[in-house]
Each structure stands twice: as C-alpha cells, then as structure tokens.
Amino acid sequence: MCLLTEEENVNTLTLPARDRAQLTCASVRVDRGGRTVLHDVDIKVSPGSRWGVVGENGRGKSTLLHVLAGALAPDAGTVHLVGTLALAEQEMPAEDERTVGDFIDAYLADARAALRDLDAAAEALAEERPGAEQDYADALEAAQALDAWDADRRVDVALDGLGAVSDRARPLATLSVGQRYRIRLACLLGAEYDFLLLDEPTNHLDRAGLEYLTARLRAHSGGVVVVSHDRALLADVATTILDLDPTRDGRPAVYGGGYAGYREGREAELVRWEEEYEQQQTEHVRLKQALSEAQNRLSTGWRPDKGTGKHQRATRAGALVRSVHRRQDDLDRHKVTAPVPPQRFSMPDLPARTGVVLLRAEEVTVDGRLRHSTSLSLTSGDRLAVTGPNGAGKSTLLSVLAGRLAPGTGRVHRARKVRLHLLGQESPRATRRRARDLYEAHTARLVTAGVLKEGEVVGLGSLGLLTSRDAGKPVADLSMGQQRRLDLALAIAARPHVLLLDEPTNHLSIALVDELTEALHATEAAVVLATHDRQMQRDIAGWPHLALAERRPADTEAVNTH
Incomplete structure (x- = not known):
C-alpha cells in the first residue's frame, strides 16, 4: 500500500x-x-x-x-x-x-x-x-x-x-x-x-x-x-x-533512549503501578473490615443489656447507624486503580516418553527444496535449532519431519502413537467461526480420534493466549498476532511429544516471545525450532544446531541431538 x-x-x-x-x-x-x-x-x-x-x-x-x-x-x-x-x-x-x-x-x-x-x-x-x-x-x-x-x-x-x-x-x-x-x-x-x-x-x-x-x-x-x-x-x-x-493514566506511553530506555522505563512504571495498587488494596481491605465491624456493632446494638432505657438504646443505635454510614462512605470514596495485568502464557505440561526415539530422519532430501542429505534423531527433552538462509530448506525439513511432505530420498521413522505437531510460518485462511469454537472442535476431534483422553484437554482460557472477549470473535476479525496466538494454542492442544516450530515469533508480541522462549527451555517435549529471530537465536545459543546452506547434492550432514 x-x-x-x-x-x-x-x-x-x-x-x-x-x-x-x-x-x-x-x-x-x-x-x-x-x-x-x-x-x-x-x-x-x-x-x-x-x-x-x-x-x-x-x-x-x-x-x-x-x-x-x-x-x-x-x-x-x-x-x-x-x-x-x-x-x-x-x-x-x-x-x-x-x-x-x-x-x-x-x-x-x-x-x-x-x-x-x-x-x-x-x-x-x-x-x-x-x-x-x-x-x-x-x-x-x-x-x-x-x-x-x-x-x-x-x-x-x-x-x-x-x-x-x-x-x-x-x-x-x-x-x-x-x-x-x-x-x-x-x-x-x-x-x-x-x-x-x-x-x-x-x-x-x-x-x-x-x-x-x-x-x-x-x-x-x-x-x-x-x-x-x-x-x-x-x-x-x-x-x-x-x-x-495499558498505563496508570490510560494513555499510551512514549519512551526516549531507544529500546533500552523503553525496557527500563516500562519496568519502573510497572513497579510503581503495582506498589500503588498493593497500597490501595491494603487500604481497601482495612476499610471493608472497619465497615463490617461497624455493621456487627449495629446488629448487636439493638439488643442492649437488661435494664438499659429506651432513650439510651435509641441514642446508641443512632450513633452506630452514623458509624456504618461513615464507614460505607469511606469505602465508596476509596477507588482502587487496579493495573490491568498482562496476559501470561502458560504452557501445559507436555508428556515425555523416556527411552524412546520419537522421531528419526535418515538422509532425507527433497528435490529442489532440501539439497542436504540430512539425518537427525530426537528423544523426549531434546532441542534442535535449524538455521540457514532463505531457500536452504528449513521449512521443507520441518514439513518432512511432520509428515506433510514426502522426502525425495531417505526415510523418516516416527515412534508408534507419537504425538507430533508443526506450527507453520503462516496462519491458515481465516474463517468466520469463533476462535473458541474452532479450538473446542479441534480438541474434540483429538479426543474422538483417541489422541487425547478427556482429562488431557486444556481449555483455551487457561493458556493465557486469548482473552475471553477475543476468543468469542470470528477468527477473521482477529489481528494477525491474535490469529498467531490461536495457532500456538492449537499446536499445544494436542499435548505433543514433539513440537516443530517454524518461525514461531512471527507476529507475536515481545512479552509473549519471552514467555514462549522460557517455556521451550523447560518443557519435557522434544523441540525443533527454525528461526531468523536474532534475539531468540541468542536465547537458544546453547541448543544443538543444524545449519542448512546451499551445498552440492552429494554433501551430507547428520545431527544427533542427544
């Protein structure tokens, strides 16, 4: 445009x-x-x-x-x-x-x-x-x-x-x-x-x-x-x-000093906001307790000790009523400016199958798309970062591993009943179905097919990827980033043993990328990740790497992640 x-x-x-x-x-x-x-x-x-x-x-x-x-x-x-x-x-x-x-x-x-x-x-x-x-x-x-x-x-x-x-x-x-x-x-x-x-x-x-x-x-x-x-x-x-x-005053915030200035300023702002919120919450609890005590005194004040005159009872009752009203007014005037807590991604526990080779590729190539003869083997907890320039075959390799594309040469072996999911680079064509309905239909199919048991189904809301409001929208009405969040939810809904991620940071917010990276380090599933995201590459620098590049067809490279 x-x-x-x-x-x-x-x-x-x-x-x-x-x-x-x-x-x-x-x-x-x-x-x-x-x-x-x-x-x-x-x-x-x-x-x-x-x-x-x-x-x-x-x-x-x-x-x-x-x-x-x-x-x-x-x-x-x-x-x-x-x-x-x-x-x-x-x-x-x-x-x-x-x-x-x-x-x-x-x-x-x-x-x-x-x-x-x-x-x-x-x-x-x-x-x-x-x-x-x-x-x-x-x-x-x-x-x-x-x-x-x-x-x-x-x-x-x-x-x-x-x-x-x-x-x-x-x-x-x-x-x-x-x-x-x-x-x-x-x-x-x-x-x-x-x-x-x-x-x-x-x-x-x-x-x-x-x-x-x-x-x-x-x-x-x-x-x-x-x-x-x-x-x-x-x-x-x-x-x-x-x-x-969101900010305390509801207005967008501007930070000088580039990205470093933003990170420092934003963190300081959140700390101040949270401290103010905690102080207000403490005061709110104190006022509610004072109101409750005043109401209790009022209810017991109508039953004074024997021998107490009517005038004394009426005087005491009026004072108690005024005390309740004063406490209620104090509580009404006290408004808690609650910070809107950012959504936090919560990766469910992904299962491990100890001692089983979940996925093994033996000298696979794809004519014109994956010129390497590539071999790899994965067990639970393994990590593999796939890198290389555009056109080197990263997406092709992940598609072969996922079974979406047949290799031209070589073979791929997947363990019996292994659960494997590929998160592709792009979201599928958006539909008018609500995000929540799409997710629930997906998990229902997994249960019907015997992939998941009823108790293994994770609700969309518990993942922290979409708000309830956004989950109720048609997928076509969601932003690119929100559609990408739904893609991630669908990928982990199957509780995969092997998670294949192709440029997973595309369209995602900075906070979610940080949370996803942390979750990938901790999960017991095997993870294969292809990314050009330079910060994510730095964050997973300790993972075994498979570097794809343009080579002669005769060249081979084998990677064993364990």
Whole structure:
C-alpha cells in the first residue's frame, strides 16, 4: 500500500518534501466494535526520527499505521502529512497477476514519469517551443528531487540485499509469500519515500536480509515508524518507543533512549503501578473490615443489656447507624486503580516418553527444496535449532519431519502413537467461526480420534493466549498476532511429544516471545525450532544446531541431538 503527499494535485508528480517532511497525529482515538482500540495517541515523526511501536497483540499497532497512512479515518483527533509516505502491511495479496517488473514499475511510477517529462521537455527545448526553458527546468528539478536516474539501481541493490527475486519477468503468482514480501520491501527502500511505515518488516527475512534492513533503516534520511516484535531490530533501529499497552493514566506511553530506555522505563512504571495498587488494596481491605465491624456493632446494638432505657438504646443505635454510614462512605470514596495485568502464557505440561526415539530422519532430501542429505534423531527433552538462509530448506525439513511432505530420498521413522505437531510460518485462511469454537472442535476431534483422553484437554482460557472477549470473535476479525496466538494454542492442544516450530515469533508480541522462549527451555517435549529471530537465536545459543546452506547434492550432514 502506498499513500503520498497531501500537497499535490493530479497534474503534478508526487515529490518528496525531504527536510520539510512532517507526519503528526494528535489526540487520535479509534473505536471498533464498541471498544476503544486507540486512545489519546500523539506522535510526531520528522526526518531522521525512528519510532518503534510496541504492545500486546490487538492493542491497535497496525491500526495506528493505517491511521498515519490516511487509510483509516480516526474517530477523534487529527493526522497531518507533508511529504511522501508508504505503508508495508503484514499481509500480502494472495492473488496477483502482475510480474515482478510490473510490481516494481508501480512503486517507481513517479521516477519513470519524471524521466519521460524530462525527455519531452528536452525535445521541446531543442525545438525552441514557447515556454520550453521553464518546462525543462521544472522537469529537471523533479527528476533531481526523485533521483530518478538511480531508482532502478536502488531497487536492484535492495532486492539483492534482502535476498529477493530480481527476475522482472517472473510472475508474482509463482512466488511464495515471503518472496513477494521481500520484493515489496525492496521497492519501498529503493523508492526513498519521506516516511516508511513498516508492520513487522522482519518477517520472512534471513540473517543477511535482517542485517541489510537494519542498516538501511538506520541510514534512511526520512522518518520511520516500525511495528515489530523483533527485539534486535528495535534495539538497533528505534530512537523512540511508543508503548500502546495499558498505563496508570490510560494513555499510551512514549519512551526516549531507544529500546533500552523503553525496557527500563516500562519496568519502573510497572513497579510503581503495582506498589500503588498493593497500597490501595491494603487500604481497601482495612476499610471493608472497619465497615463490617461497624455493621456487627449495629446488629448487636439493638439488643442492649437488661435494664438499659429506651432513650439510651435509641441514642446508641443512632450513633452506630452514623458509624456504618461513615464507614460505607469511606469505602465508596476509596477507588482502587487496579493495573490491568498482562496476559501470561502458560504452557501445559507436555508428556515425555523416556527411552524412546520419537522421531528419526535418515538422509532425507527433497528435490529442489532440501539439497542436504540430512539425518537427525530426537528423544523426549531434546532441542534442535535449524538455521540457514532463505531457500536452504528449513521449512521443507520441518514439513518432512511432520509428515506433510514426502522426502525425495531417505526415510523418516516416527515412534508408534507419537504425538507430533508443526506450527507453520503462516496462519491458515481465516474463517468466520469463533476462535473458541474452532479450538473446542479441534480438541474434540483429538479426543474422538483417541489422541487425547478427556482429562488431557486444556481449555483455551487457561493458556493465557486469548482473552475471553477475543476468543468469542470470528477468527477473521482477529489481528494477525491474535490469529498467531490461536495457532500456538492449537499446536499445544494436542499435548505433543514433539513440537516443530517454524518461525514461531512471527507476529507475536515481545512479552509473549519471552514467555514462549522460557517455556521451550523447560518443557519435557522434544523441540525443533527454525528461526531468523536474532534475539531468540541468542536465547537458544546453547541448543544443538543444524545449519542448512546451499551445498552440492552429494554433501551430507547428520545431527544427533542427544
């Protein structure tokens, strides 16, 4: 998606504003489905500033990018743009009849038009037409502003840096989602917009692509707003962090000092909030106890000792009533500003089968997709990290291990009644079924098939992945991150002995990634994980590694994790 300057009209090219560029939003509020998604958001992006937007899945991060891009009108507040802007959404169209060249041409349309206008102006100048000198000067200024002569080279450099397909005759329909995503990202970087709005840009990038993207964003002369779960990218790129998670005053928080400043500031804010909450809770309990004691005295006060006169009983009763009312008023005035506790992922106990080889692959290859002849063996508690550049065959290997793809050569042996589940890179096509219904139908099938016993079924709510409200929504209405959380819930619902994870951090929030990493270290199941997430790679550096790379078919590599 690409949206451009507010200052242009239909008869002129879209020219970058460079140093004059400005993108701001003030007091922005967005309501959806009776719920406020964004509230009192203020942001000012200038050339050279790089904003990171963080928050749990469903907090409105992608919505904010659409508001900034002008694709979504806020319910309150204002957005102001001077300059050119492009938005890279998380999703890519599934059907596209264009070629790679057509796609690139669309992003470089202004540069192409500027060069055509310059050629036409030069021809008019040579023919000494009236006004030709001014037309030529204007056309030259536009071409220089766009650096139009270098546009294709810039895109080619970006395509190479991101490991994207550069064959302009290649139909987009023949490419994977990841390949098409990298082409679009290369176009955005090569077109040199004043502002780049990027939604999870590190998805589908390998290490080389991540390093290239990081360098380009740091060097970008315009402004950048990036929504990302990638902790390494935020640490390397962001100068300011906008946190959309709940705060004490209900407003989004802004942290300077980059990602490190955000982590330090957020933790300090939560500590202060929790301390204030505990103090209020303690006072609330004290006031409730005082009210209860006053009510008890009132009930016993109507039965005074024998010999007590009516006047004395009435006087005492009135005082007790006033005491109860005073205690009740104190309690009513005391409002507890309770912090909204973040959801915590709770991995259920996954079973172990001691002394059993759960999964064994022997010299497997897949023609054109997995050129290694790869062997591995897994027992309960084993860990394996699969690494390598895009195209090396990581996803293919996991599909072979899961039984979704037959190997071209070699064989795969799975233990009898082994429970195995693969979490793929992308969510399946979203349905209109409610998330809760989809999950319950999935677990019911597992019980009917004898995979699980009734007592082994884990309720969706106990996993801490979706709120009750979100679990009641149609899957198609969930955000990408929430759909990914549902995918994870479905993966562990089967209580697998072997868990195969293909880029599991895609679309997930920072907090959930940290919790998932901790759970993977602790589980008794065997885990095979393929990831480009640099921080996760650091977190699992101690695991056995299987590094896939482009090699001759005769090359072999065997990995035994125990």
